[in-house]
Amino acid sequence: MPELVFFSGTMDCGKSTLALQIEHSRSARGLQGMIFTRDDRAGEGKLSSRLGLVTAAVEAGAGFDFYRHVVAHLSAGGRADYVIADEAQFLQPEQIDQLARIVDDLGLDVFAFGITTDFRSKLFPGSQRLVELADRVEVLQVEALCWCGARATHNARTVGGRMVVEGAQVVVGDVNQGEDEVGYEVLCRRHHRRRMTAAGARAAAISPDVLPVDPTSVTNRRPDSCPEPRP
Structure with missing residues (x-):
């Protein structure tokens, strides 16, 4: 039976690489997607991975109708055995409905790839709709790591290495961006909550197990505020 499958994970966990691998494996067996x-990140009309692999793709901007596009392709004599939709978190909920309709009405497998939550740990509307509709949700097994070595579960937006928590939900950027550029970093939940990026940890020279302490709470304490020693 055809399926709508949502492959999800944090940034830098190999989603686009898997999309390209699925395309390669199926096309090598005579199927057309x-x-x-x-x-x-590579520009309009491209599907790319950080490993340097890239292939041509149809840019699905706001208002793009997936179902109508595929039906028009088939009606013109084209062939389609499956559909791949990368960066699916950026899609509108109604576009996810169109992908589901391709599965149900046209009998094609649809493989969607994307991150689930944004830099504020809020669900992307497209990802939320995929979780609601997908026949299967697959969490990628290649785990990205936080700077502390723990499993990364959250995406952080950075500017000059510092984590920011305000701004538009969608701002195109990539990992390892330079100073004053919008970049992204994957963090464990603990360091995402503390807003502690790799650059911030290096600057503070602290262990990942050390809790943040307000120095004024220690240096400004009056001596007479200390509790009396117990006999």
Whole structure:
């Protein structure tokens, strides 16, 4: 039976690499797919991975109708055995409904790839709709790591290495950006809550197990505020 499958994970865990691998494996067996993406780091109409692999894709911007596009392709004599949709978190909920309709009405497998939550740990609308509709949600097994070595579970937006928690939900950037550029970093939940990026940890020279302490709470304490020693 055809399925709508949502492959999800944090940034830098190999989602786009898997999308390209699925395309390679199926095309090598004579199948033909239709590839869609949105706001890829390599530019418009491309599906790319950080390993340097890239392929052409259809740019699915706001208002793009997946179902109508695939039906038009098939009606013109084209062939499609499956559909790949990368950067699916950026899609609108109604576009996810169109992907589900491709599965149900046209009998094609649809493989969607994307991150689940944004830099504020809030669900992307497209990802939320995929969780609601997908036949399967697959969490990628290649785990990205936080700077402390723990499993990374959250995506952080940074500017000059410092984590920011305000701004538009969608700002295109990539990992390892330079100073004053919008970048992204994957963190464990603990360091995402503390807003402690790799650059911040290096600057503070602290252990990942040390809790943040307000120095004024120690240096400004009056001597007479200390409790009397107990006999």
